[in-house]
Amino acid sequence: MNVGLNEYLILSVVVFAIGFFGVLLRKNTLVIYMCLELMLIASTIALVAFSRYNASIAGNVFVFFILTVAAAEVAVGLAIIVALFRRRQTVQVDELNALKS
């Protein structure tokens, strides 16, 4: 069977679902963040595959922007996690329950 757009899209859906599963399952904030990045990567696989199979560069340019924004997002997110750890001494989400009265 030749590899076509379908295979790439199914791979992208599978990786996205694994990332979603990880976000729901894990309790460690840093691992949740890695799973969020996995979901982002899955969406970029779909965009690059669409771009190649439609012979249009637009999808590739959008992935370029996604990579830039993801880099900024990781920097800000990890700074938030470090600030959180400094105040609460934990990064486990089930111990961060200040809003649950």
Added chain:
Amino acid sequence: MAPDSLFYFFAALTVLSALAVVFNRNAVAAALCFFISLCSTGVLFVLLDAYLLAFMLVLVYAGAVVALFLFIIMLLDMQGGNRRPFKLASVVSSAIAGALLLVGVGTFVSHAKFNAPLPALTEGTFSTDLKIYGAKLFTSYLLPVEIVGFLLLIAMLGVIVLSKRFEGLEDVK
């Protein structure tokens, strides 16, 4: 055909290392599996003729982002004894939610039947050289480039403010 077997090998590697990220208790091992997943995604980008993006993915993600993750894991010292086993209820409910997403989007994708052949690389619309990226980025996508540059500046300022130590703030208990 060689690229087909390459696709299946690296797709399997991406999926397996993504699963390893989710199921690994050790945060450092999870970060290293994330690294493997990113590198094999880079190979898939090469198979899709997106050489610049493959290079940027390995450089920015595998280089900078994973290094930052490992640095923060080291800084917060999370290798201690507070690793709890997963609760069965949370495993089952997360698996159901993930499977719903997988089946929902997966049926949509597999019923859409995108079986167009791979178009040839044509000069001007899609080619592997850097010239077309530069031309697109600085003509059609000039405004997004400016916005992303501004976003990076704001992110830098935000990180500087976040890493400051504020005195006299009451902690929520």
